[in-house]
Amino acid sequence: MIAVLLALMGAISYGVSDFIGGLASRRTSVWPVATLACVGAAGGTLVLALALPGHPHPSDLGWGLLAGMGSGAGTAFLYRGLAAGRMGVVAPVSGVGATLIPVLIGVLAGERPSPVVWLGIAAALPGIWLVSREDTGAVVPGGPSGLLDGILAGIGFGLLFAALGQVPAGAGYWPFMGSQLVSVASVLVACLLLGGDPRPYAAEQWWGLVSGLLAAGAGLGFLLAAQRGLLSVSAVLTSLYPAFTVLLAALVLREHIHRVQSWGLALCGTAVVLVALG
Numbered sequence: 001m002i003a004v005l006l007a008l009m010g011a012i013s014y015g016v017s018d019f020i021g022g023l024a025s026r027r028t029s030v031w032p033v034a035t036l037a038c039v040g041a042a043g044g045t046l047v048l049a050l051a052l053p054g055h056p057h058p059s060d061l062g063w064g065l066l067a068g069m070g071s072g073a074g075t076a077f078l079y080r081g082l083a084a085g086r087m088g089v090v091a092p093v094s095g096v097g098a099t100l101i102p103v104l105i106g107v108l109a110g111e112r113p114s115p116v117v118w119l120g121i122a123a124a125l126p127g128i129w130l131v132s133r134e135d136t137g138a139v140v141p142g143g144p145s146g147l148l149d150g151i152l153a154g155i156g157f158g159l160l161f162a163a164l165g166q167v168p169a170g171a172g173y174w175p176f177m178g179s180q181l182v183s184v185a186s187v188l189v190a191c192l193l194l195g196g197d198p199r200p201y202a203a204e205q206w207w208g209l210v211s212g213l214l215a216a217g218a219g220l221g222f223l224l225a226a227q228r229g230l231l232s233v234s235a236v237l238t239s240l241y242p243a244f245t246v247l248l249a250a251l252v253l254r255e256h257i258h259r260v261q262s263w264g265l266a267l268c269g270t271a272v273v274l275v276a277l278g
Helices: 002-027 029-049 060-084 089-106 115-131 146-164 174-193 202-228 231-238 242-251 259-277
Strands: none
Touching: 002 029, 002 060, 002 202, 002 231, 002 242, 029 060, 029 174, 029 202, 060 089, 060 146, 060 174, 089 115, 089 146, 089 174, 089 231, 089 242, 115 231, 115 242, 115 259, 146 174, 146 202, 174 202, 174 242, 202 231, 231 259, 242 259
């Protein structure tokens, strides 16, 4: 149960982080916000690493670096999608990839969730997908909804969860901190390759630091959950973060939650209950 609660705390933190970062990106520019978010996350994890250094092996640091590559790529594409498309599409689609990849890795590594947990996983995947649906039906990749960016972000975040889940509790937080440093470099590289400018020029963009601190807290919740439970279960629950982004978008921005999205939210809630019972 502790692992379930930690993963849900990670989902809430990620959802709020994505909402804040996406809103700032939409109103100004994506790249300064994404860069500051990664810097904020790196600063937060540095404090953790100094307070609880642990005893990491070189392989643990390697997993952290790989996680950072996924985190940086995921953040870059997520924020670009949130700035240009609907929050209710980009964030949920990214959650599907963030779920599928670590679940597959966990099963290949020998994890065997109970039948009830498998039912929860089976409910989570269509739940996340239904939350992403538009009133007019299926969205088109690369269109104004930001679906393609959501898919690419999901691949990046799936790599983040799968790699970070390999770090044992005794390694401390230096691997986690290393992942955030790599994510800063990854976002800067993606920015330059895509013709962006990472330099902040508006006060509102500094909200990216807040978004990054929340993301660091979310990553911590997932890491602790994966160390205390199954990687597949922790990844599924943490990947429910789009539900919280969609709810915030509805409450603050008045984005409409249509009937199909409501079904998706209901399935996400069902997934949490089933995983907790399992």
